[in-house]
Amino acid sequence: MSSLKIENFIKNSVIELSAYKINETESNEALKLDANESNYTLSKNIKKRYADFIKDTLINLYPDSGSKNLIKLLEKFYDTASKNFIFGNGSDELISIILLSLKKDVVVNIPSPSFSMYDIIARYNDLKINLIKLDEKYFDLPENISSNEDKSLKKIFFFSYPNNPTGSHFDRNVIIKLLENKNNIVVVDEAYIFFSNKKSFIEYISKYDNLIVLRTFSKIGLAGLRFGMLFSGDKLINEFKKIKLPYNINSLTLSSIEFFLNNFDEFDKNIKKTIKQRDKLYSALNKFNYIHVYPSDANFVLIKLKDKKLKNKFDGFLRDNNIIIRSFTGNMRLFYRITVGMPAENKKLVDYFKSFSGENNFI
Ligand SMILES: Cc1ncc(COP(=O)(O)O)c(C=O)c1O
Known part of the structure; x- marks a missing residue:
């Protein structure tokens, strides 16, 4: 055979x-x-209350997309209306959703070094990749990145903010400049922002319709739950909602996040x-x-x-x-x-x- x-x-x-x-x-x-x-x-005390809270989660039914309480808690936590966020099975899944939705002539710009999944997922989606080499001293973006741009090229940028593995932030003004060109989509991945004193970009999603912000609870003690969030303006998020799998977050995770937001x-x-x-x-x-x-x-x-x-x-x-x-x-x-x-x-x-x-x- x-x-x-x-x-x-x-x-x-x-x-x-x-x-x-x-x-x-x-x-x-x-x-x-x-x-x-x-x-x-x-x-010990939280563990016990947590077990009590999730014990009645209905695992015989498909998960809904979050209870009213959970949605309310998240709206408050991120000061954003629920129509402008979706959940992912970790932010990894959301990176995948973004890259899956792109046309093949959009160039994926990824700082190097940065989080490896941007490159891996872009590769198997057969997208063109442009690695932006960071200088080894400060690991910042080249100063001319926005002024030297070919404005006719369609690009998406992935900025881990702070950057993994360097621990540093890219210049906020450079990110804003890139956002001002509507041939760019800019993803600001704030996986580590809980540990930084920089301001989140989430508040800019109403100003820049080409901005996507990613968040996760993985780095602060909930990696095992796999819960990430994507924030963007109406235009982009409505497209992502179409390709997100319907039941991507399990019921236990949804209940758990509700409990933990109440015990933040x-x-x-x-x-x-x-x-x-x-x-x-x-x-x-x-x-x-x-x-x-x-x-x-x-x-x-x-x-x-x-x-x-x-x-x-x-x-x-x-x-x-x-x-x-x-x-x-x-x-x-x-x-x-x-x-x-x-x-x-x-x-x-x-x-x-x-x-x-x-x-x-x-x-
Ligand atoms: C920059 C960055 N984004 C996203 C992720 C993935 O996070 P999650 O656990 O939410 O999938 C990581 C994990 O290491 C990361 O470093």
């Missing part, structure tokens, strides 16, 4: 991809600081703790002269090995000690992104980094 010729059915852009690799660990000993989750868990103080406390820990971690890591540490407005810190000869040894050290932080390839191979963990985890990490410099007297 002959076998299936995969290339007769599956797009080349899919065949050429590698599956997204998730770092899983069986070991309780591992120091896992790679996925920008929050390692804070819920207090708990998360607010943890956000503040994370910011403090991030700044402490930054200062502690900054003392090691074998790495460069980048200031961050997010829940992670980016570092770079100063000497490329250390790369193999450092990777071996991480592996041997079960330290899981995000590493990169290509021209980012000397960089590592460290998620801010609990105080004890951050201390453990700093101690490991200290012992690495101790082992390597030449550093």
Whole structure:
């Protein structure tokens, strides 16, 4: 019997991809600081009230698109009418919905480095991609990005704000300038904005009909629920509503989000703790002269090995000690992104980094 010729059915852009690799660990000993989750868990008291709240969720029925209470809570939380937002199974799904809706002659502009899913999803949608190389010193956009634009080209820009993995913000005025050209759509992905003191772009959706803002609760302690939101003006959102799958958010997640919005103080406390820990971690890591540490407005810190000869040894050290932080390839191979963990985890990490410099007297 002959076998299936995969290339007769599956797009080349899919065949050429590698599956997204998730770092899983069986070991309780591992120091896992790679996925920008929050390692804070819920207090006993909240856990009990949460269990009580969701126990009557009707899982025999398809989910509705959120109870009236949930919609009201979200309208208030984001100060936006519900007609201007949709939910996604994480903001990943919303990035996918945006890219799925685009015509093939729209060029997808993605800063490099940035969140990898913009590029991956654009690729398998067979869209043209333009990578905007960020300068390594500040990781900002090239100054001439808006003035040098070919105004006749149709473009979409993805700006993670703050940017993953650099932790820095792009210049707000440059983003606004790009929004002023109606041949551009600008996506501002605010996955990490809870940790930054910059203002959200959500309030601009009534002013700029070519603006899309993405939010998620994944980074503040609810990654497992998979709940993201997309905000935009009437024109764009009405198109996205047509391709969003009808029951994309499960009933337990919808109930949970309602409960957690009513108990947001708990998360607010943890956000503040994370910011403090991030700044402490930054200062502690900054003392090691074998790495460069980048200031961050997010829940992670980016570092770079100063000497490329250390790369193999450092990777071996991480592996041997079960330290899981995000590493990169290509021209980012000397960089590592460290998620801010609990105080004890951050201390453990700093101690490991200290012992690495101790082992390597030449550093
Ligand atoms: C910039 C950015 N956007 C979106 C996401 C995805 O978030 P979600 O968990 O809501 O799918 C991430 C996750 O790492 C991210 O870094």
